[in-house]
Amino acid sequence: MEAKFEELIEGFITNKIGISTSFLSLPLAAALLQNIHKLNRDSRMERAGVGNGSVKDKTQKIRGDKTCWIDSKSKNIAEMEFLDMIKEFMGHLNKTCFTGVNSCEFHYAMYDEGAFYSRHKDQFRNDYNRKFSIIGYLNEDWQVSDGGQLIIHREDEEDQEILPNNQKAVFFQSDVLEHQVAVANRVRMSVTGWLKRS
Numbered sequence: 643m644e645a646k647f648e649e650l651i652e653g654f655i656t657n658k659i660g661i662s663t664s665f666l667s668l669p670l671a672a673a674l675l676q677n678i679h680k681l682n683r684d685s686r687m688e689r690a691g692v693g694n695g696s697v698k699d700k701t702q703k704i705r706g707d708k709t710c711w712i713d714s715k716s717k718n719i720a721e722m723e724f725l726d727m728i729k730e731f732m733g734h735l736n737k738t739c740f741t742g743v744n745s746c747e748f749h750y751a752m753y754d755e756g757a758f759y760s761r762h763k764d765q766f767r768n769d770y771n772r773k774f775s776i777i778g779y780l781n782e783d784w785q786v787s788d789g790g791q792l793i794i795h796r797e798d799e800e801d802q803e804i805l806p807n808n809q810k811a812v813f814f815q816s817d818v819l820e821h822q823v824a825v826a827n828r829v830r831m832s833v834t835g836w837l838k839r840s
Contacts, residue, residue, distance in 0.1 A: 665811030673720035706757035748835030765817035772836040779806040790826035
């Protein structure tokens with residue numbers, strides 16, 4: 643796994659965003675995808691809000707995805723494997739980059755056809771604990787025509803568009819890069835979260 647961790651870190655250092663095209667193994671990606679489908683069938687994927695705590699707005703218009711949080715004490719085999727891998731990455735990140743991250747939170751995200759997420763940053767205005775964002779994609783045979791690109795906005799540079807292909811992970815600083823999700827033309831799924839320092 644260290645090679646994949648270094649791939650994310652090197653990309654982050656040189657380009658402000660790390661990308662690993664095979665961060666998730668095929669079996670793990672398939673198992674997490676199966677979990678999302680089951681959660682959706684069981685009506686546990688809920689329309690996402692914006693903000694947190696008392697300022698959370700579930701009537702917002704800037705995002706259209708559905709989410710379900712992953713319990714940090716989950717006994718689901720795929721979720722345990724994923725969270726263990728993230729904790730291993732956090733340890734590697736702290737050892738090599740001295741980031742001081744000490745916790746994480748992740749949720750499943752599902753964008754139905756026509757859903758999008760407008761331009762934003764991942765850090766709350768009233769909570770600065772989120773330091774890094776990580777997104778793992780679970781979309782098989784994704785094409786440019788399927789939309790749903792992660793669009794990274796940079797000052798004085800051309801926008802960067804990233805297709806949400808299966809197994810791919812992206813890694814960036816939560817309070818620095820503004821980004822958005824383009825309109826999805828088919829159902830788009832991921833496991834998304836943040837490395838935090840409290």
